[in-house]
Amino acid sequence: MYVTNADDSNGRRLDNGSWSGSIGMVHRGEADFTAAISLDLFRYHVGEVSEIIFIDEYSAAYKRPSVQSDIAGFVKPFTPLVWVLVLVLLLMVLVAYSLLSFTQHSLAILPTPTTRNHGVGGREVVQDGASGKQEPNPSKHNIINSDAVIWTVCSLLAQSVPLEPPRGVVKSVTGLWLLLSLILATVYRSNLKAMLILPKVTLPFNNLEELVNAGLPVWVSLDSHLHRSVYFADPNSLLGGLNSTIYNAGQPNNTTWGATGLIEGVHVVVVPKYALLQVMNTHFSKTGKCSIYLMDETFMKTNLLCLFFKRGSPFKHKFNYLIRRMRESGILDHFYQRALMNITECLKPIKSEALRPLTLGDFYGIFSIYLGGLYIAFCYFLLELLRASTGS
Incomplete structure (x- = not known):
């Protein structure tokens, strides 16, 4: 016969030395053994435990984040390094165009010299003022002018600006910059469309450090091995920092209340990973939706799950024999996979490859x-x- 305790918990040691939960029921003789529970030092000394059924690890779950628009999507077509290189190239072209234009302008205003022969092999150069080409003072022509800045930037932005560059090397520089701007603009447009259509997903946390820094309310079973470890941990450690986020002291401690708040997004639940997978599997089987997010990294990776018996129980050796046979033959692993057969879809990375309207x-x-x-x-x-x- 399967019986449950009133508070739906594994049990913890009370101030008077007695135990609550399912461990208390076994200790008082109201039950022969418990379901698989986490083993710790306190529970080990109050009764007897079976062979190890499963080695689990702790993880955290929260309401699954929804996809959202990426406000900064227009800068995503290029990496930061490419943007820096484009800016550097823009400045280089601007400086090169301005210097070459200034140099060519300065040479163009010099008077045209004439020559005349003076003897057999000598010649004398004289200035022909009448034929010299007079232009404005070169000091009035700035090296960096507004026309060069506007044309260089507008070319990169694919905007038409009337410009007739001087002949020679200046025209070659402008032609190369126009070609490069065309390539950059074409690649940017094609990547921009993909970046805007694909949605953005912001994960609330993905490891214990991010969970502590997120400041979200955390639900932890107050009679669990984790809660005792967090309570006695160094406050400056990551595990000790989790203590300040636990908010369910003095509130319902049963797992049903914790799972309901998890699905509704009220709090984060930190329990053994297998328990979270069971909640996700059950919820998906009932609703067909993946509403729970499970962080990738785990911690406290040696959480031992065993059956708990009263001291001197005749059932311990019988169960140990069965557990060893089932574990070595792979039956326990088969039961584990079959119990979570509907969770595959919910364990996929949170992303959307489907196109969507902007x-x-x-x-x-x-x-x-x-x-x-x-x-x-x-x-x-x-x-x-x-x-x-x-x-x-």
Whole structure:
């Protein structure tokens, strides 16, 4: 006959020396043995345990995060290193174009010399002022001018700007920059579409350190081996830091209450991984949805699961024989896999490869840049008005 205790817990030692939960029922003779429970030093000394059934590890679960729009998706087509290289290349082209244009402009305003023979092999160079080509003073031609800046940037942004570059090497530089800008713009557009369509998934935590730093409320069974380990751990350690996030002291301690709050997103549940997998499997079997997120990394990887007996119980040796036979023949592993047969879909990485229509949130990043540009232009316009009104 299968019996349950009132608080639906494994049990913990009370102040008067007695035990609560299923361990207390066995200790009082109300039950012959418990279901598989975690073994620790306190439980080991109060009764007898069977052969090890399963070695589990602790993990944490939370409400499964939903996909959302990526506001910064417009910068994702290129890696940060590529963006830095594009910026450096932009500055290099701007400087090269400006220097070459300035040099060619300076050479163009020099007077055209004429020569005349003077003797057999000698010749004398004289300046022909009439035929010299007079142009504006080179000192009035800045090395970096606004036309060069506007053309270099607009070419990269695929915007048309009228420009007739000088002949020679300057025209070669402009041609190469136009070709490179075309390649960069084409690659960016193709990657941008894929980056915006694929949604973004933000995981709340993926290891114990991130869980502690997240500051989310954590539910832990107050009679578990984990709770005692957390309570006595160094406050400066990761395990000790978890103690400040446990919030269910003085509240219901049964696993049903903890699992309900997990599915509703009220708190994080930290229990042995197999227990979390059972909750996920049961919920998916009933609803057909994966509503629970399980972090990848685990901790306290030597959580031993055994049956608990009263001292001198005649059932211990019989169960030990059965457990050894079933474990060595692989029957226990078969039972484990069969109990979690519906959980495969929920253990896949949280991502979506399916295409989706773009939403307004996908353009928030681009709109913010546009509004920022309008704000800067408006401020510059006010400065021009102020300068004109002061007459400076």
